[in-house]
Amino acid sequence: MHMEKELKMEDTWKTRDLEKHLRGGVYDEDNIRKKDRRRRDEDGRKGRSGESVERRHRDRDSEAYRERDKYRERDSTRERTKHRDSDKDRDHDRRREGTRERTMDSGERDRERRRERERAGDSSRDWDIDRGSRDRRHERAEKENREREREREKRRAERDQERGTDRDRRREEGREGERERDRERAREREKDRDREKERDYERRRDKDRHREREQGHSSKHLKETDRYNDGLREEYLESKREKERRERHSDREYYRQKEDKEYREHRRREKEERERRHREREEHHPGESRRHDGKPQDSEREHRHREHKESEHHLSGEVESRERRSHSKPRERRHREEGDLENGPAEVTSANILRLGRDREGRETKEKKVENEEDETEKPAAEDHRDEEGADDYEEDFEDYEEDFEELDESDGAGDDKEDGAEEEKKEEELSPQKRREIEEIRRAMDAENERVGSGERWRGVEEVEVSKRDHVHRAHSGVSPSKSIQHGKFIDFVAAKQREVSKKASSKQKKRSAELLRLIDLDFSVSFSLLDLPPVNEYDMYIKNFGTTNTKQAYVQCNEDNTDRETQTEEIEESDKWTQHPGDSNVVCGGPKLTNEASVESMTKMSFDSQRLAAFLHSASQVVAVLLEEDRAEKHSLRQLKSQVDSLSFSDGCLELNTKLPFLHGREVSLISFSQVQRQTMLSVHSPTTKPSAVRLDSQTILCIWNIWEPSCPQKVLVYESEVLCCCFSPGKATLVFAGTAVGSVVVWDLREHSSLHYTLKIGDHDWTLRYPTFSTDAVLAASSHFSSVRSVEPVPANVTEGLRPEFSLLPAHEGVSGLSFQLASLDESGVLNLWVVVELPKANQAGSQTDLGLKPGGKVKLLHSSSITTNERLSKREAVKTVPLRALLLKFLPSDSNHFFIGTDMGVVTHGTRHGLNIPPKFYRPQLAGLRPVHVTSVDISPFGEPVFLVGCADGSVRMHSLRKEQPLMEWTGSTNGEPVVSVQWALTRPAMFCVLDATSNIHIWDLLEKDYEPMTTEKIRSDRVTAMAVFGDPAKQNMFSGISLAVQSGKIEMQYFNKKWAVPTPAELENLQNMLHEAF
């Protein structure tokens, strides 16, 4: 770093320094001639403090340079040439002038010192060195001055004579006083220092180089190694600068002619000046030599070297001289160019003026350069040797020698120039091509030499030549700096060699190191690190970023594509929970929890309670009312009827006709009439199917009607079954169930409690008729256990042994609880199979129907379970061989007092006695009195309702028998009472124990009273109007006002209720005992 910087600084310094040197050098010369002008300038400066500082600086610079040159000049002259002493005198003068100027410009100086102080912080070390060297120099200078002053005093006269016009001018100066000159000299000494400071000031960056320059003066070359490079660069830059300058001033080339005039003038002056100087030098010679002696070692060594080299380089001396001459040419050109500047109209500044002056003097410098160069080279050399005794080497000597040679050569040249400057100029120009060739030769020679020395040395060698050449040029121009550069060159090369050696070592070391390290280290390419990945911003974001947040407001535009209508429910939907039931099983069919939940429950219970009670009340009350109404109506009707019918029926107290003129009953024959044993007023009529077509499509179906005899106007219920019903009965107890056996062998059950909604409602005329189908049917459901032939009889099996002789008769369902639905039903078919069924009431109805009980109607609650089956068709006794054919069962009756015993009427005129559990209890058969069997049907069997162990049997042959339970033979037998007409029905009267009714096929009704007549009926009445198809006795023995009667169904379908009159209805006192006695007698 440091080295580089230094190099750079050196370069920069060189470029500008050179100019300054040039100026300085020029001015130095110019000074002599332009003394008056300068003085004018100085006066101006004194007068006008605002004058350009630059110019002043330049003045001083130039003076300083000149001063330094003078020193060197002096040294060199002292050491070698004794003929240039005349110059010293002039130096004196000038120095004196300098001191004078210095005093005059003390203000300026102060300013500079201030600047200097500013810089001092940075370059304190340099400064010290500076001061040291300066002091030394000052000492020297002062010594010289003193010497010179003394000499000057002596030689003034001589000088005056010798000097021409110039000298005259100097005289004028001299008139101003030697003191002034001294002052000037001192000032110049000061300027020497100032100049350096100023350089610093102008080029702050060049501090280091500056220091080096100082060191160069004081022979403290620490950075000699770089000099070599400096030189090289210097050379390059120099040429470049020249080029640039040439370019810059190309447009001003045509001014040159104008300038040439001036130039020639200068030349003349220069010549004179040179002459003078030579003279001076000669004069100074003794002093110089003395001084030389004062430093014997240096000078001696130098001499020795010089002598030593002189012999070697004699040959090249000429070449060098020529070369130098060639170098002078560009110098001249430069001067000329600079001179051109002066003519530039716009640039006429004080600087230009100075430059002009300098240019004029440039001519002089050219001639004077010899002396300058000598001085420059000699002085540093001496100093170097003084300070660095051990540093002298070949190179140095070489340089020294060269310079010596140059000096000699150029002094010769200068001598020529003195004779004819213009001529010399021409000569130089002519020589230029030749010189170039020579340069080339030299280079080649140097190259060869350098190659010998070695790779490191070669460079230096070449460079040295170059540098030296350049240095000469520089010296010619600037006077001071070249000497330094030369010195640099000298030491650079040497140290550079060392340096190179060192660096070579270092590099090889490095190389080795790297080689060893590379074995240990793996270098690899890293994956590419993504340092930044900035995705491009899309247009909208950019827009928003730029405009979205600033003072703009985004407006919304609608282009109709999203113009949609939407509706929102703003009011809440009111909702509440409600329940409803269909069909409602109570009066509450709907409700909701929201409507005062608890209250509603309460009210509901209350309501239901009330309604239940009301319903119950109404149910019973309505029946009563209905009955009363019916009775009232029937009373009126029957009264009329009675009157009309008194004639017809002697036993009848009145007649009530049930209203069978219903459309669906039209044309139907009533095949069977039955009364409930508990609810005596309830009657069941079976209307067999009709063949005639009717309005109602129930032709093929059997219709059963449930009647309340007190309400004859219409049937209570209408039951329907598909096939013919052969037998039917009510359930024991309350008449809520109706059982029927059918021609197809099935047993069916109707549950009368079922709601009408479960059944088919047919609207006929103005009335709705509910047609009830069976709740349960064994049709094909219980196939295995069912009947395979027509069911002839169904009978409920009495639950308990004795129900009492007179079970309570009540209009109201008082026995509901007693009625008990769990009872058995027996059914008998033609083949004599007796099936026992258990009637089961289901606790809950299933509306959807049952999966297992396929005979059960959906919603039905009653069903039959097959319990057991008994075959009753036993053969008669073996005695009667004829009876090979099994008996056909036609009728079934259970003994009310003992449900185990049953009696079956057969087709052979006998009644079979059987028990449920298979007990063989005699008599097995109840036969007629006549021996032998006759195929005669037993049409009717009726057991005494008063508990007497007797029963009546009616046969198809017209005979009526009365059997005791214990005897096979009948107690009594009446054969001709009906005139041979088949007996249709035989029934005991319900209110009188000794009375019974017989209906024969010819519609004759025979009424018997066994206590009055036991051989013939008491009365016989013939119903002439129509054939009576069925007869049923009704009556309620439990009632005080006993009513009794017979119900007669005629073929036309009419049902008449014949009330017995008092005679027949009310039993005689002790009638039962009489009967018992009579029966007992009969046995």
Added chain:
Amino acid sequence: MEGPDTVENTYTIRPNYQHKFKAGVVKECIREVLREELSGKQYNPEEVTTMSRSLADSIKERIKEVGFDRYKLVVQVVIGEQRGEGVKMAARCFWDADTDSYAQDIFMNDSLFCVAAAFGCFYY
């Protein structure tokens, strides 16, 4: 090279753990510097050249303070203007991945983005 020097050199080919180039620490340094220097700055094409240089220097100084011995530090700073263009920057290094590492951080504001990457190469 000389006789006695033929003994095999012992090279430090791995940094002391404490002095290893720690990307996280360096990243923090970079982040701090970038935040200090760039917060509130707007992109100015005349300034950014010097700014990036000074940023690089100050980042380097900051990292040096952390004290990564024997590390050669290279700091690269790129400042660009945010104009919505996509920018992609990547780096690839030929180095010893065991010792050398890098850290990078990005500073962004509305007008500029700055990417600073510091590479640390170990001096063996």
